[in-house]
Amino acid sequence: MHQSFGAALIDGKGFAARLLARLNHDVQLLEKETGTVPGLAVVLVGEDPASTIYVASKRRQTVAAGMRSFEHRLPTTVTESELLALIASLNENPSVHGILVQLPLPAHLSAGVVIDAIDPDKDVDGFHVANAGRLATGQEGLVPCTPLGCLMLLKEQLLDLAGLNAVVIGKSNIVGKPMAQLLMAENCTVTVAHSRTRDLAQLCRMADILVVAAGRPGLVRGDWIKPGATVIDVGINRVEETAGRPVIVGDVAIEEAGHARAITPVPGGVGPMTIACLLANTVTAFRRQQQIGS
Numbered sequence: 001m002h003q004s005f006g007a008a009l010i011d012g013k014g015f016a017a018r019l020l021a022r023l024n025h026d027v028q029l030l031e032k033e034t035g036t037v038p039g040l041a042v043v044l045v046g047e048d049p050a051s052t053i054y055v056a057s058k059r060r061q062t063v064a065a066g067m068r069s070f071e072h073r074l075p076t077t078v079t080e081s082e083l084l085a086l087i088a089s090l091n092e093n094p095s096v097h098g099i100l101v102q103l104p105l106p107a108h109l110s111a112g113v114v115i116d117a118i119d120p121d122k123d124v125d126g127f128h129v130a131n132a133g134r135l136a137t138g139q140e141g142l143v144p145c146t147p148l149g150c151l152m153l154l155k156e157q158l159l160d161l162a163g164l165n166a167v168v169i170g171k172s173n174i175v176g177k178p179m180a181q182l183l184m185a186e187n188c189t190v191t192v193a194h195s196r197t198r199d200l201a202q203l204c205r206m207a208d209i210l211v212v213a214a215g216r217p218g219l220v221r222g223d224w225i226k227p228g229a230t231v232i233d234v235g236i237n238r239v240e241e242t243a244g245r246p247v248i249v250g251d252v253a254i255e256e257a258g259h260a261r262a263i264t265p266v267p268g269g270v271g272p273m274t275i276a277c278l279l280a281n282t283v284t285a286f287r288r289q290q291q292i293g294s
Contacts, residue, residue: 005258009265010153010232016272019152020065023279027066030286038286039068040098040124040279041090045083045109046076051102058100058275065279070096076106083109084117091119097289098124098282121289124281127173135181140288142281147179149273150211150232151186157230157262158209162187165206169193169220169251170213175234179211200224212251222256231263234270 031037040062044055055071062069072086083101090096099122105111115123120130126144134141154161166188170176176192183190193203195214204210204224212220213234225231235251250266257263264270287293 005255007231007258007260008157008262010157010262010269012149012153012264012269013272015153015156016149016276019273019276019280020061023065023276023283026283030283030290030292031066033292034290036095037067038097038282039070039095040100040282041070041072041093041096043072043074043083043086043090043099043101045074045078045102046106048102048104051104055102058278061275062279062282067279067282068095078109080109080113083114087114087117091117091122096122097286098122098278100125100278122285124278124285126178126281132173132178135178138185142285143182144174144178145274145277145281146175146213146234146270147182148277148281150175150179150234150270151182152277153232153264153270153273154209154230155186161209164188164208166190166209166211167193167204167207168211168213169197169200169204170211170215170234172213175213179213183209183211214251216251217249218251218253220252222253222259225252225257225260227259228261231257231260232270233264233266235266236271 027037042055042058044051059069059071090099099118101114103111115127118128120128123131123142126142131141135143166183168176168179171192171194180190180192191203193200201224204220205226207226207229209230210225211232215235217237217239231252233250233252237249238246239249241247248267254263
């Protein structure tokens with residue numbers, strides 16, 4: 001990035017580290033109060049390399065935060081009924097306060113059926129239809145980790161989001177839709193855009209807050225960004241460099257975004273917040289199950 005790049009880079013890595021330190025402190029207090037600590041169960045089916053690395057990272061950070069980690073590795077050949085039986089046992093296990101089934105699953109398993117089998121109060125990914133409904137109707141539930149992390153970064157930057165124009169690019173159940181719900185709950189005026197949106201560039205130019213979760217490298221150009229806007233780039237795209245080595249880039253052409261107020265870099269922006277928020281959700285689930293006020 002050149003010398004005149006004026007936008008503040010939002011340090012998701014630093015924020016996540018502070019959040020994890022706070023969670024570690026909270027877990028110590030909870031253990032004194034209850035004699036137990038939050039437990040997170042992660043279920044991994046098969047040998048997907050990216051999922052394996054991600055699960056190992058989750059285990060490390062769970063233990064670092066002072067929580068218990070329960071890891072269940074199942075072969076690719078596992079049947080749906082076997083997987084559902086494991087989830088049923090985790091639902092009943094009082095030492096397990098959060099359950100996460102690592103996606104994607106092998107083709108013969110239905111992610112929808114598997115997620116629906118998780119007790120909504122232990123669904124720390126926030127994907128269960130009951131938690132989606134709670135979020136949409138302003139009730140207390142568990143919120144998907146990536147949008148929750150995005151909201152935390154926005155609130156640290158802007159403090160009060162009320163009345164701001166927010167544009168969310170992407171309408172997935174994992175990021176786009178819950179992000180829009182969270183921003184509405186903060187009294188933003190929210191537009192959800194996607195691949196079929198007409199005049200996307202013009203729409204983006206009206207945004208005080210721009211959240212981009214399209215999965216298309218460099219989709220948002222500098223002249224799409226309103227001067228002084230805050231930009232959250234959720235995209236994680238592997239692209240080939242000239243030397244043939246892949247690099248990770250976001251959905252925003254960050255080198256053109258110097259006139260923004262602040263922007264998340266990729267990597268180091270939203271990514272580190274996802275696991276931190278997963279652990280925050282596990283502590284939240286623990287408190288609710290133990291009926292301890294937050």
